[in-house]
Amino acid sequence: MTGTTRPTPDTAPTALDPAIAARLKRDAHGLVPAIAQQYDTGEVLMLGWMDDEALHRTLTTGRCTYWSRSRQEYWVKGDTSGHVQHVKSVALDCDADTLLVKVDQVGAACHTGDRTCFDADVLPLAQ
Template identity: 60%
Template structure:
């Protein structure tokens, strides 16, 4: 059975959340949005492509920074309203130069940064 991005469940703005996870380690890297065209481009090129809500344009992860996400596998959740991109991440995934966007932990009512920016 061939995959059709239009069969996914998108929100009212035509977007679906996509979680990027490092394929080898299972580390959760980031969450960003895709539309049907971004999903199709990701599958066609093997380079993860998101939809930037602030710029209203496609965003190929790492195109300007060099911090690429190479698609290993794209998974669809049971409700078809969320995606999981298993990727090979080059460099940091977060715009703060950290490996993951999830670098703040909530511990005993406090926010604690658990990850330092990566060396350049």
């Protein structure tokens, strides 16, 4: 789906389990942050955004689907880069406002080509 006609949880039919959808606490745009973590090492790879449809696709296909806020479209991690995220598990945090997606990352997770989005700019701690 492309363009700015992204379905919202209130207007689009979605196959996301209604019990899961009822628990999600979305932002004003209907999105929930999704942290991708390497399942076997615990390495934090990236942060993406999911709505009900992206979460449904992630849960049913075994591949991470995100909503691109900049491009205003769904994207499946690895479809263009080959750097696929194979989903091992998905968990909802205690506040139901963040997802943790444990994946087996093939190649780089970051769009810059780095393994993780969190290793290029480590901030100094005050002493």
